Amino acid sequence: MKLTILGSSSALPTSERYPSAHVLNAHERLFLIDCGEGTQMQLRKNRIRFGKINHIFISHLHGDHVFGLYGLLSTFSLMGRENPVHLYAPENYRHILNSHLNDFDIHLSYEIDFIPLSGKDHVQILDDKYITVTSFPLEHRVPAFGFLFREKKSERNVIKECISKYQIPPVRIPAIKKGEDFITPDGVIIKNEDITLPPQEPLSYAYCSDTKYFKRLASFVKGVSLLYHEATFDKSKEELARVTGHSTTLEAARTALDADAGTLLIGHFSARYRDISFLVEEARTIFPQTFPAIDGKSFKVGDINNP
């Protein structure tokens, strides 16, 4: 899984930082998470193929997380898209989007499959061959949701040399991959662990923005490989963070620590910070494996030393 940051600013974009948007590439499926203004231009700049985006997740209905969607949906249509777009967003966006399409007399070339977000706990919203996606509630000024993308446990890998050594017929391979032993025509039992290697540990990525700090959040993202958590403010602005429904660097780090996350990525930086390196340093005092979200930068999920 590879994550690309398209925007790392909070509500006020700067000349360096666009509003929120992430693209997660999981087994060549592209998941767009939030869609701030300019997302389609950022996709172009990062040479990300529009046609591979089939699922779009909107965390909440503040402009800096969704104002790029009108343009992107129109562009999809101008490009002649036929595949449906699966759009996960707070319920009232269904009406807003329909009004918009109506007002501008836009007839999309494809269907939008709208999946409303809701619930006070984990809700599974997507289940495909390789991954599952769940939403969970955040605490912000409006209903807001985080997303957890989790690879499914893959099957065991059969060791090539063993196939010829024991003359394993192809028809037996699927069962062996699932963990069964192999029994030779002579009735000899070859133990599964002797002819297979364990699969890679499933990786996971969580997106938490926008939210103020709350203790339960860590339990929603327990054990996540890569945690993206907003850190709009530095540690001195705890009160401002609370009032505006945002987090400080230390709060993001505390959640990462409590969640036992592999790596923490902070972003959604207030426009007041030109240089964000001190924000990273603050977070590292609590959670050393912290890195900053930077527009255009990609991160390999699960590779802690090279996030």
Added chain:
Amino acid sequence: MKLTILGSSSALPTSERYPSAHVLNAHERLFLIDCGEGTQMQLRKNRIRFGKINHIFISHLHGDHVFGLYGLLSTFSLMGRENPVHLYAPENYRHILNSHLNDFDIHLSYEIDFIPLSGKDHVQILDDKYITVTSFPLEHRVPAFGFLFREKKSERNVIKECISKYQIPPVRIPAIKKGEDFITPDGVIIKNEDITLPPQEPLSYAYCSDTKYFKRLASFVKGVSLLYHEATFDKSKEELARVTGHSTTLEAARTALDADAGTLLIGHFSARYRDISFLVEEARTIFPQTFPAIDGKSFKVGDINNP
């Protein structure tokens, strides 16, 4: 007057070209003309001060000319703006904008003064100390309007040396600037042209996008110093231009020629063209003083050799 191009693409932005937006600086008043997605980021990149924009002109209600407005209006508010925004747009945008503000529960910190565009001829929509702005109809798939920004004729300049030479009292200066002669205490008439210099010729800038070619357009922008005219397509795509309500390079040039424009700026280029230099060459076969709109580039209105 100085024009800055923020976006030169047509409906599909590219990694180099943003959707339509121009900023005209006329005597330190900033006029924003169209507001495609990403306009606020382009303003930042070009270090244009948000607070100096008091008038926004929307040519028509296609996304690539207006989808950046929601973000910009929100940003104005986040920055604590108090001055009203004068917004000139097709009538039905009033309802669209109100619904939007309502749907997202946005309470702006300032007033929007909405001025609907209409009419089949020139309509004066703004008249301030230094300039007038008129709108005029274009021919597109939806109601669309062009804009003509025209400096007012300034007063004559009194020659400094003459003031002391003829001992002209300050109280007489305003009348002399307006063209009156000066009469000395002895009754000698000093002719106005002997003590003043003529003012600079008033400059003008016209914005014509989106539109198909129509003969009358040239009369709307007759004698304009700098004409911006869309040239979405190359000369071979005349039929496509007609059907989609756009212009070719040659059609833009023909209008510039018929209008006796000083300089022609072409833009709104289709995403199919990576290199646009051949489009400029095509237009120059009819109108040699043609230049391309390029994102981030500024043009001095009236300076033909250095547009």
